[in-house]
Amino acid sequence: MNDRSTPLGSGKAWTAARVAIAVVAGLLATAGTLLSINVTIPPFRVSFTWSLFLPVLVALAWGSRYALVAVTAGLVWLFPFLLWPNNGWGSAVNAVTYSLWIVWHGYCADKRRSRPTLTNNPYVAQAAYSVVYAAVTSTLFPLSFRLNPAFWPPGAAPSIPADVVVAIVVKGVLIQFLVVAFCDTLAALPSVRRVLGLPVGRTARYTWFILAAATLAGIALCMMDAMVEGYLFSQTFTLSALWRATTQDVVRRLFLLITCVATGGVIARFVERRLDVEEQLEESSQRYATLFRSIAQGILCVAPDGRITSANPAAEQLLGMPLHDLVHRSLHDACWDTVREDGTPLPAAEHPASVAARTRTLVSEFLVGMTHQADGARRWLLVDAVPQAASHSAGAPHVYAVLTDITRHRRHEHERRTLQEQLFQSQKLEATGLLAGSIAHDLNNLLSIMLGYADMLIKLPGAAGSDVFECASAIADASRKAAHMTRQLLAFARRQVFELRVVCLNDVVTGFRPMFDGLTGENIRLVLRLAEDAGLVKADVSQMEQVLLNLAANARDAMPAGGDLIIETANAVIDADYAGTHPGVAPGEYVRLSVTDTGRGIDEETLKRVFDPFFTTKNRGEGTGLGLSTVYGIVTQHGGSISVSSEPGRGTSFTILFPRVHEQKTASDAGTAADASPFTGLTVLVVEDEPAVRKLCCSMLSAMGCTVVQAQNGEEALALARSTSGLRLLLTDVVMPGMNGSELYDRLVREYPALKVVFMSGYSREVIGRHGVTEARSRYLQKPFTAGELQTRIREALGP
Numbered sequence: 196m197n198d199r200s201t202p203l204g205s206g207k208a209w210t211a212a213r214v215a216i217a218v219v220a221g222l223l224a225t226a227g228t229l230l231s232i233n234v235t236i237p238p239f240r241v242s243f244t245w246s247l248f249l250p251v252l253v254a255l256a257w258g259s260r261y262a263l264v265a266v267t268a269g270l271v272w273l274f275p276f277l278l279w280p281n282n283g284w285g286s287a288v289n290a291v292t293y294s295l296w297i298v299w300h301g302y303c304a305d306k307r308r309s310r311p312t313l314t315n316n317p318y319v320a321q322a323a324y325s326v327v328y329a330a331v332t333s334t335l336f337p338l339s340f341r342l343n344p345a346f347w348p349p350g351a352a353p354s355i356p357a358d359v360v361v362a363i364v365v366k367g368v369l370i371q372f373l374v375v376a377f378c379d380t381l382a383a384l385p386s387v388r389r390v391l392g393l394p395v396g397r398t399a400r401y402t403w404f405i406l407a408a409a410t411l412a413g414i415a416l417c418m419m420d421a422m423v424e425g426y427l428f429s430q431t432f433t434l435s436a437l438w439r440a441t442t443q444d445v446v447r448r449l450f451l452l453i454t455c456v457a458t459g460g461v462i463a464r465f466v467e468r469r470l471d472v473e474e475q476l477e478e479s480s481q482r483y484a485t486l487f488r489s490i491a492q493g494i495l496c497v498a499p500d501g502r503i504t505s506a507n508p509a510a511e512q513l514l515g516m517p518l519h520d521l522v523h524r525s526l527h528d529a530c531w532d533t534v535r536e537d538g539t540p541l542p543a544a545e546h547p548a549s550v551a552a553r554t555r556t557l558v559s560e561f562l563v564g565m566t567h568q569a570d571g572a573r574r575w576l577l578v579d580a581v582p583q584a585a586s587h588s589a590g591a592p593h594v595y596a597v598l599t600d601i602t603r604h605r606r607h608e609h610e611r612r613t614l615q616e617q618l619f620q621s622q623k624l625e626a627t628g629l630l631a632g633s634i635a636h637d638l639n640n641l642l643s644i645m646l647g648y649a650d651m652l653i654k655l656p657g658a659a660g661s662d663v664f665e666c667a668s669a670i671a672d673a674s675r676k677a678a679h680m681t682r683q684l685l686a687f688a689r690r691q692v693f694e695l696r697v698v699c700l701n702d703v704v705t706g707f708r709p710m711f712d713g714l715t716g717e718n719i720r721l722v723l724r725l726a727e728d729a730g731l732v733k734a735d736v737s738q739m740e741q742v743l744l745n746l747a748a749n750a751r752d753a754m755p756a757g758g759d760l761i762i763e764t765a766n767a768v769i770d771a772d773y774a775g776t777h778p779g780v781a782p783g784e785y786v787r788l789s790v791t792d793t794g795r796g797i798d799e800e801t802l803k804r805v806f807d808p809f810f811t812t813k814n815r816g817e818g819t820g821l822g823l824s825t826v827y828g829i830v831t832q833h834g835g836s837i838s839v840s841s842e843p844g845r846g847t848s849f850t851i852l853f854p855r856v857h858e859q860k861t862a863s864d865a866g867t868a869a870d871a872s873p874f875t876g877l878t879v880l881v882v883e884d885e886p887a888v889r890k891l892c893c894s895m896l897s898a899m900g901c902t903v904v905q906a907q908n909g910e911e912a913l914a915l916a917r918s919t920s921g922l923r924l925l926l927t928d929v930v931m932p933g934m935n936g937s938e939l940y941d942r943l944v945r946e947y948p949a950l951k952v953v954f955m956s957g958y959s960r961e962v963i964g965r966h967g968v969t970e971a972r973s974r975y976l977q978k979p980f981t982a983g984e985l986q987t988r989i990r991e992a993l994g995p
Contacts, residue, residue: 209392217261220249221269228274244278244370247271247293252378254301255317256391258308262301266294276347283343283351288336292328296371299324318461321375325368332364373454376461383463405466409459413452420448493576493598497548501525504593513576513598515569526596532566548594551580555592562601575602614778616803638677639957639978640885646674646979647891651898654982678979695733697858700764700788701725703739710740711747711760718757719750729764730786730855738829745822746790746849753794753847763789767852780836784855791848797841805839873986875900877993878919882912882927882939883955888978892926892955895982899989909934916943922950924989929956929963937968951992955980 227246250271254262266272275282275289282289299320306315313319337360343351381387385395487494493510495503506514506521514521514531527533527543535541543549547561558580567574579597652667704725711721743762750760767787774780797805806827826849830837834854841847879901883889886907893903904919906912908931916922925943927936940952954968957978968975974992976985 213257213261213392214264217250217253217257217264218268220253221265221267221271224249224265225270225274225277228278231278244274245374247274247297247370248374248378248381250297251300251374252381252391254297255304255375255378255382256393257301258305259298259301262298266297271297280348281351282340282355283345283348284339285336285343285355288331288339292331292367296324296328300375317375317379318372321372325371328367328371329364332367333360336360336363369450376458377456380456380459380461380463383467405459405463409455409462410452412459413455416451416455417448420451493600495521495526495548495596495598497526497552497594497596499552499593501527501543501546501549510598513567513574513600514565515567530566530568532564534564536562536564538564547578547580548596551582551594552592555582557581573602574600575605577601640888642674642678642979643957644887644891646671646678646981647895649674650981651894654898674979695735697731697733697856697860698736698739699729699731699860700734700739700786700853701729703734703736704743704762704764707740707743710744719754720757720759722759722761724761724763726763726765728766730766730784731858731860732786732833732853733856733858734833734853738833742826742829742851743790745826749822750790750792750794750847753792753796758793758846759791761789761791763787763791765789766855769852777836777838779831780852785835785852786855788851788853789848790851791846793846796843796845797839797847798843802839802841806837873899874989876902877923877989878902878904878921879924879926879989880912880916880919880922881905882907882909882925882931882936884908884928884931888928892985895985896926898982899986908932909936909939912939913942916947922947924992925950925952926989927952927954929954929968930958951994953985953988953992 224246227249228244230246231244250262250265250269253265272290272294275286275293279286279289300317303315303317303320306312307317337355337357340352340354343353345351382391382393388395487507490507491509493513494507495510496505498504503521503524503526506518508518511518511521516524526548527546533541533546541563547558547563551558558578561578561580562575563578564573564575566572577599579599581595581597583592583594649667649671652663653671655663704723708721708723747760754760765787767785769780769782769785771782774782806824827837830851830853835852837849837851839847839849874896877900879896881889881892881896881903882905883892884907889905889907893905896903902921904915904922906915910933912925912927925940927939929936936954936956940950940954944950944952953974953976954963955976955978956963956968963975974988976988
């Protein structure tokens, strides 16, 4: 019987069928005991109860529950009382020992089904029970006769001879062992297993041949016994002794036959299990080979000296070498160019396979770089080196090296770190921009006063050539430089107010060429590579010129001995892959502007800080450190992106991407001639909460011939407007306590629909935008400003 098997049948119907079969097997066994082979030892009879194999077969096949059903419902416990009525109370002892024998084998079968071990093997279990049976029968069985006569057989013997007890014990042990062997052999037959609902192994087909040979051998032994007996007693070799045999002869020869068949069954079971083991080994080998070939990780079997003895297809792909070239090649061969994580060569003794073979311990997740033999690219592999557990030799064991390719993961990790650095850089620039924007308003108010009054002093009659003129000019120049720096800060912070036009970058570059020539000098050659089909962008032309000016100045400083300054334009289409690795860039159409020099280049550390405000590599006093940060701010404020690539000694290239638009180019504005007193008779309401700035504006407007009415807040301005006739223009600050400039204009324009407005502010674009001032609805004047700039904005506001 296959100890590892479990019944195939399942369900309530099959359970009921097995119960019924167990009952019938018990009844047949009980009835069959009446046909047992008996040996009489007057007045006792020793019986060979062959029919008990039926409940034992049920026990071995289905377990203890069905064995108990066969013993109780099948009345197996009753057979000693029917077979040996003269034993009296001795039959009760036999009923218990034989019933427990059948249930015991059912219990061991249950254990084998869950976990086969030597102790629950049917033959070992029978040997253990034989000891118990012999002890009980030798002691309790004779003692039970002293209780006789029993009420059911009045003629039961009061005692039993010791030699009869010994015969009964020997007979019982022998018959039980033979029955178990016979049932175990019977349960191994394919046809019997199908009837019992047990799985049939492929090796069970050999059982028939072995049992047939054992049966023939048993018959031959019986014939040989008869012939030998005939020769001994009648001095003739004849088979007639077979049918002239006594009862004892028949019993002896029957035992020979049964012993041969049982021995054949044991041999069949041994052969079956041996074939099962070989079959399992073959299946295990096939599973291992399938797993070895199909696993995604590369696997190398490496000898102690580093030679590769086998490899799976994944390893062939990872290393770029076919199997016939891999086998017998050393893992430490120079062709692999094996390196550590930091790029330094990895010595052979430190290779994880060598360490695992030397120390006989697992080496996990050791990162190495190896050269792919097909494409020459570097592959980064995590190596897990596992020494063979089955190696018991004195030398180093073979090692399995499991290779996991993390090249793509490593590249993604590098890209992630790059994105993090770019994000940190962007956040740092944003924080600096917020600081710059917050101080711009106060600086611009102060600079407005300084620049405005200095400009008025310069224009006083007779001031030219005087000390006052010189001082005022110096103040005005310093104020303009300071104002330029605040504009650079606002540009870096992306908070300037732009006048956006639809332009072609080619026109901006060619229009700015004279400035390039004056800036770069004769030792620098300007090379323009402008695409004829370059698209249009929406940009502030003056800010584009500022970008070109700053980049050209940066290139000039990088080429003190001369070189080439190359400016290129081209159309570009950005896909999702590029956009995913460049923060701030969305997929779509762009116009690319590249500014490249052949100068000394920028080292890696400086490249990380190139857009930081106030960062400069120039000598003290030679630069503000706002040039490239201003470029960064202008570009990002236009919705574009800028990147830089450089290598020391090989120049630097700045690449700018501006979103492409499909609109008509904006027509150029026509100039308007200046007038000495352009606004004579114009009534202007000036609203400014800073007294010094308000006074300055009034002075400028009065010098232009305007009639000026001034107020320090919105409520006062509303009252003055209602009491002032002929009001045509409102000049107001945007951010004021209480009512802001935009709200003031909205209320006034409902009463005076023809009223025009010029907004002024020192705050950034975002701030005034939150207060309702946009480029589309009004003219805007950025502080600080001169009288000329104020005059231009008023003329634009009034219109023709």
